[in-house]
Amino acid sequence: MVSVAARFKPVSERRVEVKFERSLLGLKRLINYQSPRSFIQQLESNQPLPAIDFNIENRDQQGWLDITYLDEDLRIGRGNEGSVFVLTKG
Template structure:
């Protein structure tokens, strides 16, 4: 069995890490490290054709993301990270489900600057939190087009002071359909291209 298949099998059934036991987290961590050792893209930050696109989160250790599932009555839906290389933009979008007609959305728009062959510095620019219906949310692609067109949403739509909200991300594995990243807060992210 390939290392990639082993990782995908290890994270299956963990609901992006929400349901992972300590033993599963350890196995997943080992599977991630084994796959990172085989990274086929030596300079991932420069591989624009591979980086570009919409990525769906398969697994994370990020408490900030996983805690979105802790809100009473609501459950965490899909989480996307959408990268637009040409504009050096990244959009994090979390779909939240619960009460009918009150499905939510938590999104952060950011800019990134390459600082090495595998690291990007990320500066958060805008946060949008609201009800999907009021925002007019139908898909990550459509939502991003509205953001890029400058639309102000019927939601908690606020600018973020970039000097206080920054971070970095190392891209430690990148191929045609799988990406692994490690963030400045010690979190790991495994994503598949949609």
């Protein structure tokens, strides 16, 4: 399992700035992964996890995400390097 934690900051009605902060690499079984919600709670509580866990330096990041579709439960966007993101409310 590869996971990346980031913060989003709105910069316009259609664009958010993305700052990647943390990356984890580990086996679901070892980190006791049960659901996205419980995993996010573990990340936000800063609990040590049995995984390769490292901070990502913010100094040269230029990431952004343009929102191309939005409704009450779904957001679809395209990143500055061509990635497509599908985000749902949990």
